[in-house]
Amino acid sequence: MITADDNGTGNGTDNGAGGEEFALLAEIMRRQQTWPVMSARYGVENPLPPWKTSLDGLCDALDRSGGTGAELNFSFKERRDEEDELSATRYASLPFPENQLVALAHSLLARGVIDEAELRRRLDSVRTRLES
Amino acid sequence: MPDHDPDHDHHERTVKPMVDEITDFEVLEIALRELCIEKGLFTAEQHRIMTEYAEQIGPTPAARLVARAWLDPEFRGLALRDPMAASKEVGVDWLDPTGFGTPSDFAAFKILEDTPTVHHVIVCALCSCYPRPILGNSPEWYRTPNYRRRIVRWPRPVLAEFGLELPEDVEVRVQDSNQKHRFMVMPLRPAGTEGWTEEQLAEIITRDSLIGVALPRPGVTTNVTTRTSPARRPVAE
Numbered sequence: 001m002i003t004a005d006d007n008g009t010g011n012g013t014d015n016g017a018g019g020e021e022f023a024l025l026a027e028i029m030r031r032q033q034t035w036p037v038m039s040a041r042y043g044v045e046n047p048l049p050p051w052k053t054s055l056d057g058l059c060d061a062l063d064r065s066g067g068t069g070a071e072l073n074f075s076f077k078e079r080r081d082e083e084d085e086l087s088a089t090r091y092a093s094l095p096f097p098e099n100q101l102v103a104l105a106h107s108l109l110a111r112g113v114i115d116e117a118e119l120r121r122r123l124d125s126v127r128t129r130l131e132s
Numbered sequence: 133m134p135d136h137d138p139d140h141d142h143h144e145r146t147v148k149p150m151v152d153e154i155t156d157f158e159v160l161e162i163a164l165r166e167l168c169i170e171k172g173l174f175t176a177e178q179h180r181i182m183t184e185y186a187e188q189i190g191p192t193p194a195a196r197l198v199a200r201a202w203l204d205p206e207f208r209g210l211a212l213r214d215p216m217a218a219s220k221e222v223g224v225d226w227l228d229p230t231g232f233g234t235p236s237d238f239a240a241f242k243i244l245e246d247t248p249t250v251h252h253v254i255v256c257a258l259c260s261c262y263p264r265p266i267l268g269n270s271p272e273w274y275r276t277p278n279y280r281r282r283i284v285r286w287p288r289p290v291l292a293e294f295g296l297e298l299p300e301d302v303e304v305r306v307q308d309s310n311q312k313h314r315f316m317v318m319p320l321r322p323a324g325t326e327g328w329t330e331e332q333l334a335e336i337i338t339r340d341s342l343i344g345v346a347l348p349r350p351g352v353t354t355n356v357t358t359r360t361s362p363a364r365r366p367v368a369e
Contacts, residue, residue: 033155042151047276051161053269057183058165062173080311083360096259098157107163114167123162
């Protein structure tokens with residue numbers, strides 16, 4: 001019952017968001033603070049990072065917003081398809097759910113929902129807050 | 133990276149270790165969420181509701197659905213023919229399961245009926261797709277590469293690792309899920325449950341038996357799962 005084309009990764013069609021590159025996301029990829037690395041370093045057994053459920057909530061809330069079509073210029077299905085495609089291609093070197101998160105960031109940047117400089121500033125301020 | 137040796141205090145530890153390092157990904161999740169909220173895409177409360185919902189729902193509706201199907205041939209037919217309609221009968225609306233909506237899950241849902249010669253088990257080989265509206269969040273092992281990769285190739289040995297050893301004359305079918313299609317197993321009603329009520333039957337229809345890594349058995353109930361209760365919200369009184 002396993003079928004190769006059931007995995008929703010599509011066939012590489014470019015819907016307009018996959019072609020761009022974002023230096024910020026490339027930097028995050030290079031630093032590789034992924035959960036498998038972190039959990040091994042700290043001897044933690046949880047297979048998924050603690051932010052995963054919040055990411056689920058974020059995606060669901062965003063899909064709801066996109067579903068209404070009021071604020072976003074792409075539907076939840078388009079975003080989910082894009083997430084699958086980006087996770088399996090550009091961000092395939094990241095594990096799940098890091099690839100899901102970075103793919104979401106990519107979509108929001110590529111669609112102009114969030115600006116890269118704005119995101120960079122916010123990352124700095126969030127990190128400062130968490131480390132304070 | 134902080135100068136920290138996680139093994140340093142191993143012998144004294146009484147709680148599970150945690151990652152004492154703030155990662156780029158943790159920061160990224162928070163930053164994206166805050167910016168989306170500030171741009172009015174959703175509210176912090178809406179996000180919290182979605183997260184809470186995903187974490188708290190248990191398998192009860194799915195267990196009731198299967199128990200009713202065991203008792204009522206007409207309902208069983210509905211469950212197999214129109215599982216979303218059958219879900220509604222046990223209080224789960226796939227189009228609006230939280231009252232707020234989890235549209236990412238509504239796509240398509242199918243119930244896989246076991247027979248004396250066919251046993252089903254579900255997986256998401258790609259990531260962690262799971263019938264959340266009716267089964268709750270997936271168990272952690274379901275999301276591991278260990279399960280996802282191996283159940284597809286070696287279903288019998290992997291099922292045996294869960295303690296489920298099936299006779300050779302029972303065919304094992306592994307059903308892959310994806311973001312558009314979700315599945316759930318309807319296991320066979322076990323012997324020794326003759327005359328049982330729907331409530332009694334629902335108690336032995338565990339989450340794992342609905343995934344397909346276990347079979348329902350009299351005496352083995354869902355009561356080992358974490359007890360949760362709905363959050364209390366302020367009332368205007």
